Amino acid sequence: MGFNSLTFLIFFLPIFLAVFFLTPKKYRRLIILIGSILFYFNSGLFNGILIILISFANYLLSIFITKDSKYKNILFFLTIILNISILCFFKYNGSLLLPLGISFYIFNNISYIVDVKIKKILPEKNLLNYLTYSMLFCHVTMGPITSYESINNNLNNLNPELNNIYSGFMRFLNGLIKKVLIADNLGLLYNAIMNSAHPSSPLYLLGLITFALQLYLDFSSYSDMAIGLGKMLGINYPENFDHPYLAESITDFWRRWHITLSNFFKQYVYFPMGGSKVSKWRHVFNLLVVWLLTGMWHGNTLNFLIWGLYYFIIITIEKYFLLERMKKLPSFFRHLYVIVILLFGYIFFSIKDFDDIINFIKILFSFDISNTNFIFYLKENLILLLAAILLCLRIPNKLTKLLENNKVFSIINIIIHILLFILVIAYIVSGSYSPFLYNSF
Amino acid sequence: MKEVVNKILLILTFCITIFFSVMFIVTKKETFSYEENRYLSNFELGNIESYINDHFPFRSILISLKNKFEVSIGKTLINDVYIGKEGYLIPTFTNSNNKDLIIDTINNFSLNKNVDVMIIPDSILINEDKLYYHLPVSEESEINYLYSKLKNTNNIDVVNSLKLENDKNNNMYFKSDHHWTTYGAFIAYQEYLKNKDIKSVLQDDFNIVTVSKNFKGTSSSKILGFSLEENIDLFLNDNSLTVEYVYEKQTTSSLYNLEYLNKKDKYSLFLDNNHALIKVSNNSINSNNSIVLIKNSYANSFVPFIVNNYKYTYIIDLRYYGNSVSEFINSNNINDVLILYNLNNLYSDMSIIKLK
Numbered sequence: 165m166g167f168n169s170l171t172f173l174i175f176f177l178p179i180f181l182a183v184f185f186l187t188p189k190k191y192r193r194l195i196i197l198i199g200s201i202l203f204y205f206n207s208g209l210f211n212g213i214l215i216i217l218i219s220f221a222n223y224l225l226s227i228f229i230t231k232d233s234k235y236k237n238i239l240f241f242l243t244i245i246l247n248i249s250i251l252c253f254f255k256y257n258g259s260l261l262l263p264l265g266i267s268f269y270i271f272n273n274i275s276y277i278v279d280v281k282i283k284k285i286l287p288e289k290n291l292l293n294y295l296t297y298s299m300l301f302c303h304v305t306m307g308p309i310t311s312y313e314s315i316n317n318n319l320n321n322l323n324p325e326l327n328n329i330y331s332g333f334m335r336f337l338n339g340l341i342k343k344v345l346i347a348d349n350l351g352l353l354y355n356a357i358m359n360s361a362h363p364s365s366p367l368y369l370l371g372l373i374t375f376a377l378q379l380y381l382d383f384s385s386y387s388d389m390a391i392g393l394g395k396m397l398g399i400n401y402p403e404n405f406d407h408p409y410l411a412e413s414i415t416d417f418w419r420r421w422h423i424t425l426s427n428f429f430k431q432y433v434y435f436p437m438g439g440s441k442v443s444k445w446r447h448v449f450n451l452l453v454v455w456l457l458t459g460m461w462h463g464n465t466l467n468f469l470i471w472g473l474y475y476f477i478i479i480t481i482e483k484y485f486l487l488e489r490m491k492k493l494p495s496f497f498r499h500l501y502v503i504v505i506l507l508f509g510y511i512f513f514s515i516k517d518f519d520d521i522i523n524f525i526k527i528l529f530s531f532d533i534s535n536t537n538f539i540f541y542l543k544e545n546l547i548l549l550l551a552a553i554l555l556c557l558r559i560p561n562k563l564t565k566l567l568e569n570n571k572v573f574s575i576i577n578i579i580i581h582i583l584l585f586i587l588v589i590a591y592i593v594s595g596s597y598s599p600f601l602y603n604s605f
Numbered sequence: 606m607k608e609v610v611n612k613i614l615l616i617l618t619f620c621i622t623i624f625f626s627v628m629f630i631v632t633k634k635e636t637f638s639y640e641e642n643r644y645l646s647n648f649e650l651g652n653i654e655s656y657i658n659d660h661f662p663f664r665s666i667l668i669s670l671k672n673k674f675e676v677s678i679g680k681t682l683i684n685d686v687y688i689g690k691e692g693y694l695i696p697t698f699t700n701s702n703n704k705d706l707i708i709d710t711i712n713n714f715s716l717n718k719n720v721d722v723m724i725i726p727d728s729i730l731i732n733e734d735k736l737y738y739h740l741p742v743s744e745e746s747e748i749n750y751l752y753s754k755l756k757n758t759n760n761i762d763v764v765n766s767l768k769l770e771n772d773k774n775n776n777m778y779f780k781s782d783h784h785w786t787t788y789g790a791f792i793a794y795q796e797y798l799k800n801k802d803i804k805s806v807l808q809d810d811f812n813i814v815t816v817s818k819n820f821k822g823t824s825s826s827k828i829l830g831f832s833l834e835e836n837i838d839l840f841l842n843d844n845s846l847t848v849e850y851v852y853e854k855q856t857t858s859s860l861y862n863l864e865y866l867n868k869k870d871k872y873s874l875f876l877d878n879n880h881a882l883i884k885v886s887n888n889s890i891n892s893n894n895s896i897v898l899i900k901n902s903y904a905n906s907f908v909p910f911i912v913n914n915y916k917y918t919y920i921i922d923l924r925y926y927g928n929s930v931s932e933f934i935n936s937n938n939i940n941d942v943l944i945l946y947n948l949n950n951l952y953s954d955m956s957i958i959k960l961k
Contacts, residue, residue: 170657174626330611361700540740547678568607581614590667593658
């Protein structure tokens with residue numbers, strides 16, 4: 165039951181919201197827990213039992229970790245290893261279906277355990293409270309990865325202001341439209357290109373651009389929906405994206421892309437290892453560890469490791485050499501540099517098989533333009549691609565802000581959104597439903 | 606103002622949502638979709654999403670809406686069907702990676718036999734001029750490639766004659782279906798007779814009767830909201846036939862099951878859709894000559910012609926027939942063997958590899 169499924173949109177969400185708002189404030193946390201259990205168990209009984217067992221184990225261990233005993237450090241490390249082992253077991257055992265959201269909820273559990281260990285927070289005494297954090301349907305499948313402290317503070321006072329309910333809903337609706345009308349159609353285009361019998365340089369370039377747009381719009385639309393839902397319930401989630409394709413360096417890009425994951429690695433891996441406040445070689449080593457982990461987190465195939473190494477190399481070069489020199493470049497060239505690096509990187513991100521990667525690169529750089537298939541795909545999808553590019557820029561937000569007090573614009577805005585919402589339902593009914601890309605990470 | 610807009614949108618969307626969920630609950634659940642020509646999913650716990658999807662209120666209107674929207678933003682290729690000029694809905698051609706397997710199968714089968722092969726091009730090749738800007742159509746080179754590799758068979762080319770004839774009347778293929786019309790099948794029949802040195806027949810030798818004026822074919826099921834209604838014409842004559850559905854143990858005197866005229870899937874009226882083995886005896890013929898037709902559904906509208914030249918016509922559909930065709934040929938003293946497939950289905954269903 166993804167956020168973009170009819171089960172969720174037509175049944176789960178309206179019923180859940182109605183019950184939530186009709187329930188007195190102090191019981192709303194319980195409603196969220198019940199809703200989350202229903203939501204999560206819909207993905208399968210095994211998945212549901214697994215997440216409850218993992219949450220329960222972390223809940224118990226967090227209490228023991230804070231007890232004064234000589235074993236508490238060992239216990240802490242064992243807890244971390246337990247979490248990572250479970251994640252690795254499911255991620256690297258190719259024959260098993262990945263339990264929904266495990267890459268995300270395990271990280272939430274780890275962040276909780278570490279926060280308890282470093283005494284940032286006290287261990288939660290109420291199991292149900294902890295379970296609500298661990299299973300919360302807004303973030304359980306694909307993040308944002310959050311700290312226990314921030315979510316728990318919100319859960320203690322679930323009383324959203326009216327304007328937050330409205331704007332949260334708008335955020336959710338816009339995310340839904342973005343996912344179903346733009347990202348999913350980009351996905352269809354990407355698949356058509358990759359399955360084309362007559363590939364060529366421009367076709368594969370178009371494929372890479374399409375993938376870049378799809379990945380961002382798919383994941384950021386999910387984040388919009390999660391953040392919007394949270395806002396409606398009175399839960400404040402951190403932002404996950406900040407116009408990443410407008411970055412002016414790769415270092416900058418990773419500050420704007422999947423921010424909560426980058427922060428997790430920064431906070432729980434990079435900084436504890438000393439970050440950049442160590443010797444030069446140690447710093448490079450720290451970066452290597454973080455990027456290998458980032459690559460491994462995304463998938464169990466070799467290509468993701470290469471992808472991680474690729475960014476390790478580029479970030480290291482930037483930090484020690486390029487960043488200073490790039491400042492003198494006109495901003496156009498900095499953008500161009502970022503786009504080129506990103507597009508090339510997506511080859512390793514989107515194609516799993518090594519031979520296929522080599523083949524793709526060969527064709528991409530063959531500069532053979534005798535085949536004009538790409539013109540057909542470009543023509544068929546011109547409006548889609550333009551809309552997708554527009555959504556990567558700041559223009560839509562700026563424009564809405566500028567016109568938000570204009571009466572005519574407001575009426576048009578309402579009409580367009582309603583039409584788009586009906587169109588979204590039409591698309592889902594037409595069978596174009598496809599799960600979010602990051603579901604598989 | 607912003608807050609008011611958001612509030613109105615929340616309320617409106619909520620109303621639309623409730624409307625759909627109430628409609629979903631109160632509407633009667635069909636088991637079959639006439640427009641889409643397929644069975645709808647049943648309620649199962651692990652399958653709730655596709656159940657809701659299939660039984661969603663106003664489903665076909667919503668799908669039409671989606672298609673109309675896509676066309677309005679410049680799309681011409683939807684759900685593997687091109688929206689062409691003059692109401693043509695033309696399925697795309699899907700290439701195959703298993704050509705060698707098909708070639709080997711036919712080459713092995715036809716060793717020491719007299720086998721004719723007719724690979725029928727699809728509408729996309731013959732009606733390429735009806736397409737707007739489109740991907741290159743490679744069907745002709747595909748057929749030529751297959752023919753160049755099929756060493757032991759007599760390969761009959763029908764591309765040119767279909768093209769020529771289509772230029773005159775534009776009636777070789779349905780606009781809304783992936784099949785050819787009886788006119789297309791007739792051209793192939795003439796081509797076959799020419800090739801076998803049998804006296805040719807003319808269109809005037811038949812009594813052409815329009816049995817349906819509201820046929821909407823498979824392509825129209827794939828893109829709701831765009832189809833025209835078309836005629837189905839039959840070429841009739843007064844032969845006396847015995848049509849035997851061998852495994853079903855049923856016998857009739859007609860090649861047509863006109864009950865299908867009341868259904869969506871009207872092309873199935875030819876030979877009562879697809880069966881493993883059908884034997885047609887032409888009681889008006891005195892000689893004892895016989896033919897085995899190894900075929901897919903394209904041949905169903907070809908059969909009414911070929912039965913005029915053979916005492917016994919055996920029609921084998923490899924999707925359902927599991928036995929050895931070679932043994933069948935030997936034990937029934939068959940004179941001619943014809944493999945008749947349209948290219949797209951030859952590649953996509955791969956039933957031909959069961960040929961032995």
